Amino acid sequence: MSSPSKVDKVLERHSFAKRDKLIPILQEVQAEDGYISKAAALRVAKHLNIPASKVYGVATFYNQFRFKPVGKHHILICRGTACHVKGSAGVLKMCEEVLGITAGDTTRDGLFSIEVVACIGACGLAPVVSINGEFHAKITPDKLRKLVEDIRKTENSNAAK
Helix, strand or coil: CCCHHHHHHHHHHCCCCCHHHHHHHHHHHHHHHCCCCHHHHHHHHHHHCCCHHHHHHHHHHCCCCCCCCCCCEEEEEECCHHHHHCCHHHHHHHHHHHHCCCCCCECCCCCEEEEEECCCCCHHHCCCEEECCEEECCCCHHHHHHHHHHHHHHHHHHHHC
16 A cells, blocks of 8 residues: 555645646656555545546556556566567567466566556567566567566575575
8 A cells, every 4th residue: 555655745745736737746656656556546636626536537548657566577568569560469478377467467476567568669679578677679488488487586586595
């Protein structure tokens, strides 16, 4: 759940804000917590003196906003035209199978999440995947499987320490 102090700090920075500041406030809340919780959305609505439905309407319209926390290792899979043509559908399918989740979800242990994006902007390197902001070019299902397995091994060895 969202930390009250983080959301309160964001709202304090926008103490005299009106509804025109809704998107920047939501962006800041998400930057602090990684997502927009129900409690945070309700607090933003109250702060701006607007209905909660307005907050949800705006937040669901823009795909930049999330309502669930992402995993420790957030995997972005590009599905833009170049990536699609070069096989990103197979990369996505393998990732979902290996992790046991679908795009938009997070594994139960909180280690991994998958997000599909329309375009990462690296078409010459297609297909492209980003894991925690690190880009992997010309990715194949097998390459991504190995990356996920390596992350799991590292996490397991860190947990054993």
